[in-house]
Amino acid sequence: MTATVAIVGGGYGGITAAQALDEDFDVVLIEPKDAFVHNVAALRAVVDPNWAKWMFFPYDGLLKRGRVVRDRAISVEAHGVRTVSGEWIGADYIVIATGTTYPFPAKVYSDHAEAGIARYHRATEALGRAERVLLLGAGPVGIELAGEIRSTWPDKHITLIEPARDILSGGFIEGFDEDVADQLRSELRRQLRDLGISLILGDSLRHDPPTSTGIKSGFAASTWGGTSLTADIWFQCYGRQPVSRVLSRQLSGAWRTDGRLSVMPDLRLPGQSRVFAIGDVTRTQALDTAVVAMEQGGFVAEQIKSLAGGGDPVAYEPSQPLFLIPLGTGGGASYSPDGGILDAETTTLYKGNDLFLTKYCEIFDVPNPLEDS
Ligand SMILES: Cc1cc2nc3c(=O)[nH]c(=O)nc-3n(C[C@H](O)[C@H](O)[C@H](O)COP(=O)(O)OP(=O)(O)OC[C@H]3O[C@@H](n4cnc5c(N)ncnc54)[C@H](O)[C@@H]3O)c2cc1C
Known part of the structure; x- marks a missing residue:
């Protein structure tokens, strides 16, 4: 049986992890928006109507095997994710990549x-x-x-x-x-x-x-x-505000007073063997950038492959x-x-x-x- 990986949030970190795991795992990407938002272009979109259209990418072409569930996670637990519509997505591994909110025009609130x-x-x-x-x-x-x-x-x-x-x-x-x-x-x-x-x-x-x-x-x-x-x-x-209120009580020890999530050096939540968190929602030594979120998405995908093959987790080394x-x-x-x-x-x-x-x-x-x- 192929292991299931639930990825919560289809921003820069989430899409990278999802694509990297798509071939070998049953990937479920949970994301309320109907399109990926290329936020890096958001401020150009304020002045150029073309960029407003170009910065949204429908998720259809992202995964070959996995599925994108258009829903909002409300409770991430050690073995699965509950969504706002009531669906329970059981998973062997979970990656939290819910990022941050930012007032318009840096980000948009709408899911459409x-x-x-x-x-x-x-x-x-x-x-x-x-x-x-x-x-x-x-x-x-x-x-x-x-x-x-x-x-x-x-x-x-x-x-x-x-x-x-x-x-x-x-x-x-x-x-x-x-x-x-x-x-x-x-x-x-x-x-x-x-x-x-x-x-x-x-x-x-x-x-x-x-x-x-x-x-x-x-x-x-x-x-x-x-x-x-x-x-x-x-x-x-x-x-800017981190979107971290998705943890169940069981995992809530990872909450920091600044609203970010604590992670161990290998990017797993403290005390959790199969729940990871990446990108802007976490507090690491790395910058809050799309480049870092993607790097961490790729890193966590490799960690999951290694764990599934019986390997041991390793520490994440942020690039310069x-x-x-x-x-x-x-x-x-x-x-x-x-x-x-x-x-x-x-x-x-x-x-x-x-x-x-x-x-x-x-x-x-x-x-x-x-x-x-
Ligand atoms: C205007 C602007 C310009 C930037 N320019 C650059 C740049 O040039 N280079 C660079 O490297 N970085 C840049 N950044 C920073 C970069 O955008 C962030 O670091 C990056 O978005 C972080 O990625 P992430 O995957 O952690 O989160 P995000 O990209 O914020 O994605 C989080 C995703 O999670 C989803 N989500 C939230 N809550 C839930 C939930 N409950 N259930 C399911 N899904 C949920 C959201 O809808 C979203 O799609 C810029 C940011 C802004 C605002």
Whole structure:
């Protein structure tokens, strides 16, 4: 009999594990969305309606043998998963890959690709009519979104407000050498300035904006530091939350106070021999990136193959971090352990143009729209 692997969450980590195990195991991928969301392209989708369509990939072409169950897990237990529709999916191995939520536009809440595309299209249309754009939060999302808007609309007034004393202070590059982090921040600040993007650091709005995010409706605001401003539209560029409330009481010892899941060095939940967790929902030494989630998905697939063959688990060694922040289609800065701080040109080469679309077209076995256009 072939062993069953239940994978909870069809994001970057989940699809990688599912595909790697498809040939040798009965894979059940549990995912409420009707399409994989290529989040890496989400901020381009705010300014370019084509990208809003291209970033959703139906799951049909992902697995050859396994099945994708369109459902939401509500209780992961040691030997199976209960879904919101009441189905019990018994499994020999379980991989939790439920990731994080993030306010629009970094992520979409809807489980329907059509609704997600429509949400991005409405935001693009509203942005097109706005003259003054306010972005709250100068982490990777706020910075990248500012670059996308500038690239598309050279004349808009863009203000980025960050309560911390510097950009990229929300923990994304935590663990980086301080000198490297400072160089990266300073290069990005320089480019933002050259692009005419106003950066207000160490300050925040006295009151939340009176309008919903992504809607064109003018308002005035002031900061605690005494700056008064007006904007026609704003976007929330902070507020990531791990999706970890899927554990049964039996497994709940893995919950951390920050909402992430603790994992052992081999990425199994503490005390569990066959339940793994990967990607953004976990707390490991690795960066919260799609690259890492995929690496961990591949690693866990190998672990499961080894365990099923009577082998022993081994520890996960995170690869060296690669951190990319494009500013539109021609700017940005990055860090790689081999190359140090990478300039705008190299960042564009890595991420700025195709946003890794080609790779996901291959994974989901669909035509590449960039080759057709
Ligand atoms: C705007 C933006 C740009 C980014 N750019 C980059 C980049 O350039 N390079 C890079 O490496 N990383 C980038 N990242 C980070 C990257 O997107 C994340 O690190 C990655 O998504 C983590 O993958 P994951 O598999 O852990 O979770 P996710 O991709 O978040 O997937 C989790 C999946 O689980 C599903 N799920 C949630 N709850 C349940 C449940 N109860 N039952 C079943 N399924 C459930 C969700 O629907 C989702 O499909 C970017 C992120 C954002 C927001």
